[in-house]
């Protein structure tokens with residue numbers, strides 16, 4: 001499954017980011033952010049291109065990529081779901097949002113976070129700053145708050161319908 | 171009646187959008203295209219979102235809360251003179267200025283937040299209309315850097331990012347530090363997971379933060395600034411970016427500002443999701459393109475900081491107070507608050523509270539006043555139990571200490587900290603051991619790994635807390651937790667490790683009985699810890715709706731559809747996820 005989600009990296013894209021952002025060592029984080037915002041994760045090929053075409057070393061690229069929680073080294077589904085696990089969301093039931101979404105997406109393996117059909121990836125984030133509407137999640141760019149597990153499923157189904165994705169269970 | 175002379179103002183922060191502000195705006199445009207609709211930042215009455223104001227441009231304002239696309243026609247009809255006042259939605263009107271709902275704002279003293287919710291953050295002219303960029307113009311027209319520092323000294327403001335260090339002293343270090351190139355960094359990392367003061371400022375009043383940066387930069391002589399903004403705040407990045415551009419065009423940012431020889435520019439750096447990057451030296455390493463690891467101080471950043479240059483890091487809220495202080499004088503600011511702590515402080519209220527949102531109050535206000543008078547108390551039938559201040563670095567304050575005043579020293583005396591302003595309110599449904607486990611999980615995950623005690627110690631604490639939550643704890647574990655608290659606090663390099671044990675220390679101090687219930691009685695009093703609870707169905711209450719069966723992720727529930735009382739939970743399969751409890755409308759599911 002993960003193979004089919006592997007992104008094809010365009011050399012021109014990476015070069016244009018280097019041109020826009022810079023090739024010195026302080027550009028490491030923004031360059032990786034540009035890569036990830038395009039592909040959803042950091043494809044090996046893109047990191048290699050950065051190493052070959054800038055002053056940034058391999059150990060710096062990998063050091064940074066593994067240090068910050070924002071960066072992902074594994075391919076992701078076509079859409080991201082970010083479930084907030086900040087304090088307010090934790091005490092108001094963030095776990096239930098995870099449970100209900102994993103259920104509807106039929107992700108049963110605890111190690112996995114992407115649905116078998118490559119539609120959605122569930123990511124846990126620290127806080128998105130809408131704490132008084134906890135628990136909160138973000139599907140693609142859309143924030144929804146004051147959710148129950150069933151509401152979360154409803155929000156996902158709505159998004160899936162609009163984007164012609166199939167969600168598995170229920 | 172003609173409504174074409176009426177303005178509609180809708181609050182549109184991240185959270186307003188989450189509550190549905192886009193739909194409300196569309197509804198106004200659809201049902202009354204002749205009205206003039208515009209958006210503003212979020213006023214911070216999160217519990218009332220979506221909020222819409224209708225005014226006639228002459229100060230006659232009607233403000234409505236909990237507006238949905240369905241209630242919009244009712245509001246329009248009322249203003250057309252064709253329908254009744256939508257009383258349920260009304261928060262404020264010229265005839266009714268003392269509604270209970272309005273008191274949420276009326277009982278606050280807004281200085282840092284003075285513009286949030288009143289202006290369109292993407293419009294520099296609206297900022298100017300509210301005294302915007304007046305302070306920096308006043309400074310450039312005739313105040314020396316020393317006079318600016320003196321004014322800030324008079325205000326007695328202390329850093330709002332958590333540590334509470336007097337702002338003017340910090341600036342003086344950097345000012346007297348040799349070198350003609352200095353940096354100012356605005357710390358918008360807002361790492362406390364459960365706080366959103368800085369988001370609302372960056373998003374809802376970005377020019378105020380920029381003007382604050384200009385004032386600070388002028389005072390200690392910085393020529394370049396960075397705004398380090400948390401990755402999860404895309405709207406803040408967008409609005410702040412536009413504000414920088416507009417400020418350039420207006421000539422209040424860039425080279426030779428207002429024809430003076432003061433030049434200053436700002437660049438945005440987006441964070442990448444590491445809590446430790448809120449720490450000054452880690453933040454600097456992160457901007458330089460490295461892993462965000464703190465380093466030993468001295469040298470302090472004010473002497474040797476970003477790219478080796480003298481650097482000052484100030485929190486967003488600290489900066490947001492500065493234009494007001496320059497315009498109104500340090501004395502006016504210092505007239506709020508107490509001897510120990512001057513001015514106001516912004517808090518973000520969330521959790522089991524009726525009126526969650528942003529609250530700015532004078533220092534010296536009682537915690538109880540914030541939670542009960544402004545926040546409206548518990549959102550459930552259960553009384554409040556505690557409030558967590560300062561996030562993972564802070565501690566909980568139990569209900570019997572709610573009369574503590576909000577001052578640095580008084581809060582420290584409880585074992586909690588002022589922190590950056592997160593207030594997570596808890597009722598009986600929060601398990602304090604689970605909460606401590608949650609925070610230690612967070613800090614352990616976020617530890618940069620440099621110091622052994624922080625790295626291994628937090629892991630040990632987390633393991634012990636997990637063991638207790640799983641019902642396998644022993645009384646000796648509490649002693650070990652206390653020992654670890656002391657060792658980690660003493661042997662950690664940066665604030666993350668030094669404060670990581672605080673949530674454990676305070677819950678152990680105030681809620682030892684909950685720990686003991688988990689250990690001795692194998693019972694979780696709040697019914698949270700999954701290994702110590704069971705879900706069962708009371709047959710007499712079950713309507714046979716089958717909702718729970720559909721929601722159970724492990725197929726632990728069986729019964730016959732539409733047959734009352736037929737549903738039962740297979741305890742061997744149940745993982746106590748709580749989904750069935752949440753969906754059952756008949757309250758037939760018992761958790762204990």
Ligand SMILES: Cc1cc2nc3c(=O)[nH]c(=O)nc-3n(C[C@H](O)[C@H](O)[C@H](O)COP(=O)(O)O)c2cc1C
Pocket residue numbers: 328329330331332333334335337357358359360361362445446447448449450483484485486488489590664665666
């Ligand atoms: C682990 C850690 C995280 C921190 N996170 C933040 C943060 O998110 N925002 C912030 O302004 N300060 C944070 N601080 C405090 C800053 O290091 C620094 O003291 C502050 O930004 C200084 O600004 P101020 O003097 O205006 O408060 C953090 C400190 C530590 C040790």
Ligand code: SF4
Pocket residue numbers: 446463464616617618619620621622624625662663664665666667668
């Ligand atoms: S205390 Fe923790 S986070 Fe801070 S430097 Fe040491 S290991 Fe890193």
Ligand code: SF4
Pocket residue numbers: 705721722723724725726727739743744745746747748749750751
């Ligand atoms: S608590 Fe969760 S696992 Fe247990 S019966 Fe209810 S839904 Fe199923």
Ligand code: SF4
Pocket residue numbers: 707711712713714715716717718719737753754755756757758759
């Ligand atoms: S949801 Fe409640 S009422 Fe419906 S079948 Fe389950 S236990 Fe019975």
Ligand code: FES
Pocket residue numbers: 084085086087088089090126127128129130131132134135136363364365
């Ligand atoms: S804790 Fe979830 S949005 Fe802040």
Ligand code: FES
Pocket residue numbers: 130132183184185186212213214215216217219370527528
């Ligand atoms: S509703 Fe906007 S700050 Fe909460």
